[in-house]
Amino acid sequence: MAMVGCSVQATECHASGHYHHQRGHLLSGTTPGTTPGETPGATRRQLPRRLTQLYAGLTLYGVSSALLVVSGLGLEPWNVLHQGLAELTGLSIGAVSIVVGAAVLLLWIPLRQRPGLGTVSNVFVVGLAMDAALALLPDAEGWAVRVPLMVAGIVLNGAATGLYIAAAFGPGPRDGLMTGLHQRTGRSIRLMRTLIEVAVVVTGFALGGTVGVGTVLYALAIGPLAQFFLRRFALPTTVTGGVVASGGPSEQAILQP
Numbered sequence: 001m002a003m004v005g006c007s008v009q010a011t012e013c014h015a016s017g018h019y020h021h022q023r024g025h026l027l028s029g030t031t032p033g034t035t036p037g038e039t040p041g042a043t044r045r046q047l048p049r050r051l052t053q054l055y056a057g058l059t060l061y062g063v064s065s066a067l068l069v070v071s072g073l074g075l076e077p078w079n080v081l082h083q084g085l086a087e088l089t090g091l092s093i094g095a096v097s098i099v100v101g102a103a104v105l106l107l108w109i110p111l112r113q114r115p116g117l118g119t120v121s122n123v124f125v126v127g128l129a130m131d132a133a134l135a136l137l138p139d140a141e142g143w144a145v146r147v148p149l150m151v152a153g154i155v156l157n158g159a160a161t162g163l164y165i166a167a168a169f170g171p172g173p174r175d176g177l178m179t180g181l182h183q184r185t186g187r188s189i190r191l192m193r194t195l196i197e198v199a200v201v202v203t204g205f206a207l208g209g210t211v212g213v214g215t216v217l218y219a220l221a222i223g224p225l226a227q228f229f230l231r232r233f234a235l236p237t238t239v240t241g242g243v244v245a246s247g248g249p250s251e252q253a254i255l256q257p
Contacts, residue, residue: 058129
């Protein structure tokens with residue numbers, strides 16, 4: 001995925017753009033989690049939905065990754081690394097995902113990134129959900145089973161990404177690393193993302209991670225899918241004057257380069 005410059009971490013990067021957009025409200029005097037003109041009460045009323053979207057999205061993300069693992073036709077960049085490390089250490093891929101996520105989160109300290117609830121939850125929920133799904137899913141044999149699993153995994157991953165990005169609880173640890181490097185180096189997010197994910201895919205592949213047609217299809221499809229589902233799951237924004245809009249900052253964020 002990184003090889004063609006698009007992945008779920010790419011959309012997570014855009015999510016972190018939305019997160020930094022929210023942090024900007026702190027400087028402009030508006031309430032965190034609101035847009036200018038939005039009432040704090042509206043945000044409080046949305047909290048149950050946001051929490052539901054966050055944890056449903058992260059759980060489904062783990063399940064979608066498990067589907068891609070079972071299909072055996074190629075994984076997302078970071079899961080190529082996770083799978084390779086799992087082969088090397090004997091740990092489950094979900095456990096490796098948690099360890100790597102926590103290690104990446106430590107890199108936020110020198111980069112002066114601030115984690116949110118979604119950041120910490122991302123570290124644990126995705127890995128646990130992936131291992132749970134893998135324990136329940138049977139082995140896939142034959143193209144007639146593996147191809148539908150791959151397609152289902154990619155589509156579900158897009159839906160999961162839209163869900164938890166729209167919840168706006170902060171970026172995942174890996175996308176925070178990319179945006180942090182972007183801020184510290186002055187280089188574009190696209191360049192940072194590509195460099196990191198190329199390194200991740202190459203390292204993971206060398207360790208035994210699966211790179212294949214699923215990796216390529218994921219790279220091509222995840223951006224449009226995530227954008228589609230982000231628009232569907234965007235929270236309504238109540239603005240002074242009685243105008244109600246959906247999407248807004250989240251949708252704009254995912255369209256950024």
